[in-house]
Amino acid sequence: MDRVMKLASNTAVVIFSKSSCCMSHAIKSLFYDLGVSPAIYELDEEPKGWEMEKALQRLGCNPSVPAVFIGGQLVNSANTIMSLHLSGRLVPMLKDAGAMWL
Template sequence: MDRVRDMASKKAAVIFTKSSCCMCHSIKTLFYELGASPAIHELDHDANGKEIEWALRGLGCNNPAVPAVFIGGKYVGSAKDVISLHVDGSLKQMLIDAKAIWF
């Protein structure tokens, strides 16, 4: 879990994904469209991907464990949570506050 926390705090926005996950692709696209350039960790391309996935589950990332989104080093949630934040307008402000985007 310490490794995941360390990875999640290296950039203002971090997304743990799998390359075959359509919701992961959608969340990455949303972040890019908002002007963010998140660190992307594709677990199916990482030699320690299974370990990271189990650590994410231990941190509260439910099934499925990806996409797991961290902003400002804090776990924000899964695709459903991120989309809800975007719809209510708070996702953009979270990204601004974390200095993931500038306006």
């Protein structure tokens, strides 16, 4: 859990993902399209990815990926991110976290 929280607080936007997850791909694409460069950790490629995935589940991520942190705070799932984006609340969050300046 400590490793996940440390990684999540090092960059304005952090995405814990799996390279084979289509929803993770969609969320990463959304952030790239918005001009955001998130730190991405592919749990299926990380040496301790399984432990990190269990920590994300303990934090309430279900499913465990994609798990998105903005400004060090867990924003959670793809559904939450898409809802924030469609309601116009995602971009202000990203600006507040210093992830984008437009």
